[in-house]
Amino acid sequence: MYLFTTFALVTLSITPAVGNNSSIGSQLYNNLFLNYEKNVRPGINYSYPTIVSCEFSFAGLNEFKEIDSKMSVLGVFIIQWYEDRLVWNPATYGGISDMLIPEESVWKPDIAIPNAYHGVKFLYSSNPKVRAKNNGHIIWVTGDRYDLYCNADITHYPFDTQTCVLSMLTWNSFPSEVLLDKVESISTLRNYTSINPSWDVTEIKMYSRIDETLVSSTLIIEIKVKRLPEYVIVNMLLPVCFLCVINIFVFILPAESGERIGFSITLLLSVAVFMTILSDSLPQSSRPQIAVLCYFLFSQLIVSILMMVFTILGLRFYWAVPDKPIPGYLKLFSRIMSNVCKGTQYCKRRKKRKQLAAVGPEQIQDTVEKECNIKNSKDMNQSPLEDECMLITWQKIASDFDNFCIVLFLFLIVLTNSVFCINMSSNTQ
Structure with a gap:
């Protein structure tokens, strides 16, 4: 126990x-x-x-x-x-x-x-x-x-x-x-x-x-x-694209208004401001590569600068002294632009001129005086056959130059935007 x-x-x-x-x-x-x-x-x-x-x-x-x-x-x-x-x-x-x-x-x-x-x-x-x-x-x-x-x-x-x-x-x-x-x-x-x-x-x-x-x-x-990317697209990409398109209208603005230079400089400064905003939001480095958007904005800046330069040249043509002789290459340029623009009133007059060629010199002279609206006696003394239906003046050179600039810069803007979009789309895929 x-x-x-x-x-x-x-x-x-x-x-x-x-x-x-x-x-x-x-x-x-x-x-x-x-x-x-x-x-x-x-x-x-x-x-x-x-x-x-x-x-x-x-x-x-x-x-x-x-x-x-x-x-x-x-x-x-x-x-x-x-x-x-x-x-x-x-x-x-x-x-x-x-x-x-x-x-x-x-x-x-x-x-x-x-x-x-x-x-x-x-x-x-x-x-x-x-x-x-x-x-x-x-x-x-x-x-x-x-x-x-x-x-x-x-x-x-x-x-x-x-x-x-x-x-x-x-x-x-x-x-x-x-x-x-x-x-x-x-x-x-x-x-x-x-x-x-x-x-x-x-x-x-x-x-x-x-x-x-x-x-x-x-x-x-x-x-x-x-x-x-939505914020950058709405606040940077789209405004720059719209500014570049609006910039083309500088060649449609009447030269008599005196606003062409101010209009082009304002848009040029606007693109420069967007470049400044972009540079403040990105690192200041060159490796591995600068942003493609920087190249895109730089290209639009160059296009805007060229537009301003071409605007000044166009105004020089428009306000040139009437007695100043027109160089032969500018006359050739005007004829080429006239041939390209087949639907203009000038080309229609030229077509009528050829149709009336078989009627007689007197009827041709009367038709040319009516359609070309020759106002001074100096122009009436010149032969209407000299410049094919109408006299080539400095104002006409300026008008043809504006049409050429519209086509040229529209092509450049479409080209730069297309290259940028293709580059961006290849990265997103």
Whole structure:
């Protein structure tokens, strides 16, 4: 009887306590860290590296300033590894299967972000605790705003797509000691709740590699974003296109109004203002290539300058002294333009002139005087056959020159716009 009683007492004394409380938690914590050294990496066999699994949960794109080559993203890292020294039996400690441990008390991988915008940044947690499970798995959750250096390629602005990289590497550990590994997830954009008004996040990829230069394990997170071009189209592209089309009307504006030069200079300055606005919103770099939109605006600026120069030439023709002789090449130019414009009143008179050629010189003279409306006696003394139905004056040279400019610059504007649209459409496909 005495032996049985003694055995029962001993058995009850080693029976695990039912239910957890602070006393049991304190006992568990003290037992786990009794001989624990946080400066020594975990691992039963040091022939193999400690595998650190990383999962990145993307929360949103805060901003992307391509002029400063800066991208700011919001995200959460879920980092896990196996700690063989922090293993216990939950039944022994009142069913406690996991517990929070101050992160300064356990070993953590020395993970750094080398391409942070303000220099190398080490991962830290705003909540300085890690969760330890009874099977030895440690879970470290940390989140923050990460400012990254990202050199933007603005070649196809505003229809460009940028790919920025968030790099993570083991700062002091070799790949034979600590190895970073990514965690496959169904969709890294599943927690994407913050919507950026200027950019759309299209894809996020994660992969790990060994950096031979730094001799460290590296985890690469590629964030692919696409610009939303509607704002730039409405506020920059369409106004410039409309200005270039309106600029052609300078050759339709009557020369007597005296507004041609002012009209062309105003439109030239308008295009220059749009170029200034664009230069303030893009990085001042020539690599890998200047934005195609810059070339497009520059081409429209050149076209506007040529229009102003041609406008001045046309006004010189129009206001030339009537007694000044007209060079032969200008007369040839006027005849060529008259032949091109078959439907003009001048060409109709020429056709009638040929029809009346068989009637007689007197009737031809009367018809020419009526149709060409010769007002001064000097012009009436000249032969109507000299310039084929009417005299070529400086005013007619100016009119033919305006018609030529309308056709020429309409062709140039259509050409430049077509080249720009083809280039942009090839990038969007």
